[in-house]
Amino acid sequence: MPPETTPPGVPRVALLVTCLADLFRPTVAQAALRLLDAAGCTVRVPERQTCCGQPAFNSGDRVDAVAQARFMVEALEAESVDYVVAPSGSCASHIRHQYPILLGDDPAWAGRARELADKTHELLSFLVDRLGWTDVPGRLDAQVTYHDTCSGVRELGVKAQPRALMARVEGLAVTELAAPEECCGFGGTFCVKYPDISGRMAGDKADDVVATGAGMVLGGDMGCLLNIAGMLKRRGSSVQVRHVAEVLAGLTDAAPPIGEGTEAP
């Protein structure tokens, strides 16, 4: 349904797929679509979107970070929507907090960056805080634990919202980690530049996950989840790893857990 014909009061949302979900975990974006749909939004997927630009920004490549921010402002503006929503704290925070700074000195772009920043949200906080909606369709008999991702919890205040949503999933029991807000060691390019440190941090996170006795660990950012899954699988752990949106949307049958295949291990 084109946005122009959306009935009044129905939120028009553009989905920011995020580059990691696009490539490594399409079911996360699919789950986001399903959740936003169930919450009564009209959702579009802007065609020209690629990546928010964090790889350049966090590597000190400001020129490319600025160029990528401009590109994405244009790509996301292509849909006339009320909100831009991403199944990631990291990407949403980058647009919300950094785009206005990256493009702030350029009069042609500052206003557009500000406008995009103000309407961009992380998925779970959008559903709970913005829409006041927690009526998730997911059902799953599982004992899970939850990793608070750094950008989500510290830059966007995503803490209570995933827990409120998980509490509505029938059959789901959540056991907290000992250190849920401790960084998992992903850190974008950090994880490949400093594998020894990253591996130690991911190892500590994996220990914490295993110690809860949960059969599954959930989180809201694909970078962290790839890292945690990579470590758990390297250790031969049977603990499953998924993006929380897949569980909330009832999409756990759509793909095996992260880092697991269709074959028996």
Added chain:
Amino acid sequence: MHVTSRRFKDNVRGAVNDANLRQSLATMKTGFRVKRGLAVAALPEFEALREAGKAIKTHTLEHLDHYLEHFEARVLERGGHVHWAPDAETARRAVLDICRTHGAKTVTKGKSMVAEEIELNAFLEGHGIRPVETDLGEYIIQLRHELPSHIIAPAIHVRKSQVASTFRESHPQFPADRPLEEPRELLDEARTVLREHFLGADVGITGANFLVAETGSSVIVTNEGNGDLTQLLPRVHIVVTSIEKVVPTLEDTGTLLRLLARSATGQIMSSYTTVSTGPRRPDDPDGPDHFHVVLLDNGRSRLLGGEFQDVLRCIRCAACINHCPVYGAVGGHAYGSVYPGPIGSVLTPGLASLEESASLPNASTLCGRCEEVCPMKIPLPRMLRHWREQEFARHLTPARTRWGLRAWAFAARRPWLYRLGTGLAGRLLSRLGRGRGRLARLPLAGGWTQVRDLPVPPPGGTFMARYKRGETR
């Protein structure tokens, strides 16, 4: 400032596999972090206090010349001396000259990170003067010929049993079979030894947590009382400190002290807070006859007026270090700088050079924990990124990274090319994963697969491809 941060990556490899260090760092996480959390939770106005502290330091830094000159004038009025040291060498020389003037053979030292920064001990030893550290942690690492690995707990990397063997080697005056298993026994032995040094020292050197412009005072906090004995008993007291420690009034130190102890150790106040103002006056029962302040710049004034000015607000509480997951994984020595952790990774390139320390600003996940706990609200992640930007602009970033970014950026602004790339990569990875959903090894991805498997995309293509095919609802 001697920096060995170029060896960061090698240092890290040793550190992550050091079992003793792992145990020490685990203790730190449960100790400092929990205690700070409780102390902060118990103070409803902590957030307001942070804002007040930040405002004090921000204001002072904007008028630093004024407050430093004011401070100097007050010190002189009280009969003390101020030595301006633009660099480490001038500061060391100033200390040596004072020691020589008074014919000093031994000096006692309270804990001072600035003294570590200028490598004062080695310099004094080289000139025939024996420095004795009196803070227990500093004393331990001095005996072990090590550098501090933490700014408030310099010997945090040393286990209790290692302290015992160091004491056995260094204190031959005691019976060889004495028990040294309990912390109390170690502490008593150190006290006995240090007592002699306190009484025999010719000069006492301390750092300063704050300098007070309105009174010309220096303020230190300790938990052992060693600072008092260091600065009150010898004839000469030298304060070795740096220019950003000054605050306008004594009242201001009250605000900052409330933040400092809570952020550092979770204490409401440190056990001892000592204010020194000039040499002993005629009616004073004790105190030094001579009072000197060595004021070090060493690169700090270069940071004023730029994007790193805010880092000079730091009150050296170490909260960022205690909460840093990278420090928690590698400990302090790996950083190759006397200032480790997030504060060190911002400060070291500023005080030494970016060329010597480019690894440090990169060795962070930018998880934001440091800024969250910093009582002075220093935007450490933003500053780490600023260093990365300078590194990139000055072509210090490895060529492979630069080319990789360039290729990525080129494609990321051309959706057709980007989709072609992600489509190919997705299919390739998925096929290589052969139904297992992950890879244990992948050429060019050794940084990832060295320590963990690489989860691969499920078959079926990228999300954007599926969406286009109408398969995503």
